[in-house]
Amino acid sequence: MNTTDFLSIANAICPDRDCIVFEGKRWTYVQINERVNQLVNALTRLGVEKSDRIGMLHVNCNQYIETYYAAAKLGAIFVPLNFRAKADELAYMIGNAEVKVLFVGNRYLDMVNTILPQLPTVKECISVEGGAALTYEDLIRTASSDEIFTDIGDDDITILMYTSGTTGRPKGVPLRHNAFVTYVLDNVDPASPEIEERNLLTVPLYHVAGIQAMLAAIYGGRTLVLLRQFEVKEWMGMIQREQATRAMLVPTMLKRVIDDPDFSNYNLSSLKVITYGAAPMPFEVISKAIQVMPWARFINAFGQTETASTITTLGPEDHIIEGTEEERQKKLKRLTSSIGRPLPDVEVKIVDEEGNTLSFSQVGEILARGPRVMTGYWKDEQKTGEVMTSEGWLRTGDMGWMDEEGYIYLSGRADDMIIRGGENISPEEVEDVLHSYLKIEEAAVIGIPDPEWGQELRAVVVLKKGEEATSEEIIEHCRSKLAGFKRPRSVAFIEALPRSAMGKVLRKKLREQYGQS
Amino acid sequence: MSQLGKRYRCTVCGTEILCTKAGEGVVVCCDKEMEVQEPKPLPSSD
Known part of the structure; x- marks a missing residue:
């Protein structure tokens, strides 16, 4: 298939059902x-x-x-x-x-x-x-x-x-046909003459979550309601007008919806399933969302491009905080920091730096294997070798740990990728642009916590001797050379970047010193 | 009569099929009539 x-x-x-609604x-x-x-x-x-x-x-x-x-x-x-x-x-x-x-x-x-x-x-x-x-x-x-x-x-x-x-x-x-087929057949009911669902898609289709949602919708015979891009009032209006039953949001979008002053003026009660993911969800955002949309079931879906999207989910039952005090605490902890459990067709394990499998509660790198995991990068054996093991495990680059019931908790990136509003940003790419500015001797980019975007970019800059520069002119330099979401929003000036004996920039140290918003 | 859009499962070998065009016949596998599957409850993560 x-x-x-x-x-x-x-x-x-369902030949005569609406497949796509757009503008x-x-x-x-x-x-x-x-x-x-x-x-x-x-x-x-x-x-x-x-x-x-x-x-x-x-x-x-x-x-x-x-x-x-x-x-x-x-x-x-x-x-x-x-x-x-x-x-x-x-x-x-x-x-x-x-x-x-x-x-x-x-x-x-x-x-x-x-x-x-x-x-x-x-x-x-x-x-x-x-x-x-x-x-x-x-x-x-x-x-x-x-x-x-x-x-x-x-x-x-x-x-x-x-x-x-x-x-x-x-x-x-x-990404292979089989990667998507396996997911869809395992998780989505096929089209039915009796069941009509409508999915509002605002996640961009260049993102693997957008593609996965599109393919699931087509197989499910759902109506795909498309918006060019997310705009909060347009999104709420479209949910109401089209009676959408499903939507996927990154945390930044969900926050804008529930914080919008006109939220209560829209009827969003048709929404039965809201999926979120692509970035850590602030607890205050998800708990408020549950409170103001009690009719919806929430799912936290975790995955990455290399896994053809979702590999773990924190399901609707995990979003209902009830039971004994002990159970409530356990559920609250999961809601705060767990990405849920692996889907049935995905193997997940947590390993230490030598690749040894760790037991419960020990933090290590999350590895995944299964039919949906890529076999390697396009025309790049070196990078493939860096992330794929000889047994077909993908090193996800995410650090985390697993509890005794198989729930996985994230504890940061193994590498230094910055995730802003669900977009992965490579610090090196931004640093290359900073280095092209004549007044800059050296620079590093770190992510700092941001309530709106999850993370924002901060450039930590060392100027050349005798040079003077403002934050504004450095940010302006980046404006013309980088996509807007990759542009640093603040600049810290320092005397020298902290480096290891091998000359590698110690980003951890930079984050400790300059990583607060 | 087979039903459009229904999934059928063989209780012997586990094969599942999906009916994309309804007809008069019954669906048989391993010499037994296949069972109609009920849709799963709403959630899937999309």
Whole structure:
């Protein structure tokens, strides 16, 4: 089985149900399947073959999902690109993936045009909304809607997704059909003529959680209500208007919803399941959310790109704080810091620095194994060797411990990745930009606690001798070279960075001295 | 009669199938009529 079967199955069971709702337009499953087939035929005409890479640079929209399915039906590899990336970052990802056909939203066309000369593999650049020579709707309008069948193996790669690494450049994570199929078949009920669910999707589709939610929705015959991006009042209005039953939020979004002064003016009682994840959830946020939305069931889902999204969940029953005082304390502790228990098809263990399995309550690195875990990074044996063991375990980079009932608790990153609003940010990447500023001798970037974003970036900077600089000018320097979410929000000036005997910057020491907000 | 969108499970070998087009026949595996599965309660993490 592969992910294209999800669409075929739902199309057979609930053909006339709305599949996608986006900006006032609605498409049924039959209509989406037809548009996907038209795109498949159009891409075939453009010379796309099995295993070719098809890039997408845009916010969430119906064409995003159609393009994924068209790529999948062709056995091609879909490459969703972070729309917040700057030109240099994009050029790297598109070049590294050797994208052949690139779909681009209007707002990104100018930037893409500046980097296209560096990207010889890109044969076609297609404008999603119009505005370029080749446009999406023109492409499919003249194409046949006949089904094309391609031989697709369970282990074929369906998505190449880029994730931030600790050593600068984003890493390509190839994800196989089987990684998603295993999850969806184990966890999601298939489409049913009697059960109608509506999922409001605001998590970006370049993020693995967005892709997982999209695939689960299609298999489940759910209606996917899309928002280009999260905006709190638009989100609440859409829940109310479409009577959405499910939504996924990162903690930052959930906080904005429950803190909004107009929260009580919206009827959000249709929401039955709210999933959150991608960053630590402040206790005060989740406890308030439970209190103000007592009709919803909450699930904390934990995973990463390398595991094709969710590997552990803290379920709805863990969000109900009741029982004896001892039970209440145990549940409160779980709600505060546990990411729940591994899903049935995932093996998880906690190991020390030598790779020895640790017993309950001992802190070590969390390792995962199973059909959803990647087998290695795209064209990068060195980085693959750093995270994959010879027995197929993935080193997640997260530190944690397990209690006697199998609940896992996070205790920080094994590396120094900063997670701001659910986005992984590599300090090295930001430091490279800081180092390009002529007045800076050396710099390190650390995450500091932030009630809104979970973490914010602080640059710790050593100026060159005789130089003077302000925080503002350093932040301004970063503005033009980095995606907004990667820009440091504060700067600390010091005499010298603390380093180990081997010359490595001691980030832990920096966090201890400068890591408070 | 088989039912559209229903999952059937073989009580002998454990095979599960999903009906994507309903018809007059019954669904049989290991010489036994397969059982209709009930949907799971609401949550899945998406």
